[in-house]
Amino acid sequence: MNFSKIYALSLRHIFLIKSSFPRLLDLLYWPTIQIFLWGFISKFFTLNSTYYNNTVGVILTAAILYDFLFRSSISYNMMFLEEIWSRNFTNLFISPIKISEIIAALTLTAIFRTLIGMVPASLIAIPLFGVSIFSIGPALIFLLISLYIFGVTLGLLVTAGLIRFGPSFENIAWASLFFLAPLGCIYYPVEILPQWLQLIANALPLVHLFEEMRNILINNTVSYLPIMKGFFISLVYFAFGIFIFYLAYFGARVRGTLINMGE
Amino acid sequence: MNVKVKDLFKKFENKIAVSGINFDIKENSTLGLLGPNGCGKTTTIGMILGLIKPSRGEIFIDGIDINKNDRIRLLEKINFASPYIELPKKLTVRQNLEIFARLYGVSDTENSIDQIANDLDLKKFINKKTGELSSGQKNRVSLAKSLINEPKLLLLDEPTASLDPDIGDFIRSYLEDYKRKKNVTILLASHNMSEVERLCDEVIMMKNGNLVDEGTCDQLIKKHGRSNLEETFLKIARGK
Missing domain, CATH: 3.40.50.300 (P-loop containing nucleotide triphosphate hydrolases)
Structure with missing residues (x-):
């Protein structure tokens, strides 16, 4: 891998964010709105639910972590969509950059886009609702890494769809995370789901990660086993995402869609 | 070649x-x-x-x-230019050329950009966003991008x-x-x-x-x- 080329591609998105206040505002706005919305819901549940009454902010912490996942995925998709919208797609694919370097550049740049929104939003939650995701402790790092890998994986799958089906696949980009959210058991234990859905849910990393998040906040104990399980499941999906991306790329070369993809 | x-x-x-x-x-x-x-x-x-x-x-x-x-x-x-593909509109001409210079592994990015900007008369609008240029200016920028690596x-x-x-x-x-x-x-x-x-x-x-x-x-x-x-x-x- 050539890191200079990865940096060049990242630079394209850094320039874009730096030069566009609406884009920066968009990155900050949605996570902050989420914090306000779930902060008040969380506060209400904390005061009125026996399940949550000893644990301030379980829902809000889940909302922040879920938004982190969501932003990771959307950041990845958005950067790829920017190439399509700006009709720069062909320029990118005729430049001497490997597919692995494109994936690496998008993966590394997505974290900046994600953190631009998530860091201020997470900090706002501390004085406003008295909830700090940092109370999870060192396990938070592993939760975030696992969620990031899975978020990027969803981004990879959606971008593979964009290459395969063209810009019309864009709507799926926005819907993908909402589709998985019910199965992710972000706000409720997995036992709530019917048995057959639990089987599917357990094959996703989210269940293991969010179950453990709740365990840490409610019982004040940490078990790294579910986190590692979530992490490895995320890695498997990530490898699958890369495979699908390559498949879509080679398919697009056969169909000739790389040369005229645009709005 | x-x-x-x-x-x-x-x-x-x-x-x-x-x-x-x-x-x-x-x-x-x-x-x-x-x-x-x-x-x-x-x-x-x-x-x-x-x-x-x-x-x-x-x-x-x-x-x-x-x-x-x-x-x-x-x-x-190798490089390619066509009026049917564009460079990112929200980036300045210089930013676009810098990105492609780096993607093509051009060693002296700054000098290469200055040189080609001079040759193709881009200097007056090199710090303008590409989307704000006239079609004639865009074509020259597209050509500059296609020559940034001195293609064979x-x-x-x-x-x-x-x-x-x-x-x-x-x-x-x-x-x-x-x-x-x-x-x-x-x-x-x-x-x-x-x-x-x-x-x-x-x-x-x-x-x-x-x-x-x-x-x-x-x-x-x-x-x-x-x-x-x-x-x-x-x-x-x-x-x-």
């Missing part, structure tokens, strides 16, 4: 886009790729760039098959389409001058016959995916008994 295209064939589902064509581009020469819309020019260019996988046939660039070998290594020495093989798809005569002439003059100074092989797809006569050493004519004629402009004009390339093109395109 020299290019050898052998039995190049591309079929999209039920449509044959390119039907087993053969041609060579000699090193440091300019080959005109002519033909009516939909005749397979863009598909041919796409296959030379490795963006489209041929259904059959081979493309050798300096003896290396672009579909079987390290395409990335070859792409470092340059593919141009209608580089002066929709430009006023003054800017069109500026680009043609620049390309003539550039070719004299640098060792570059050019494949030029164009509908502007005077441009082709001025820039190309040889031309090939495509129709319905087939290569229907080839030679120098003079040879083709003479062969078809016409007075200029435009009339020759019309005769071949209309088949009468």
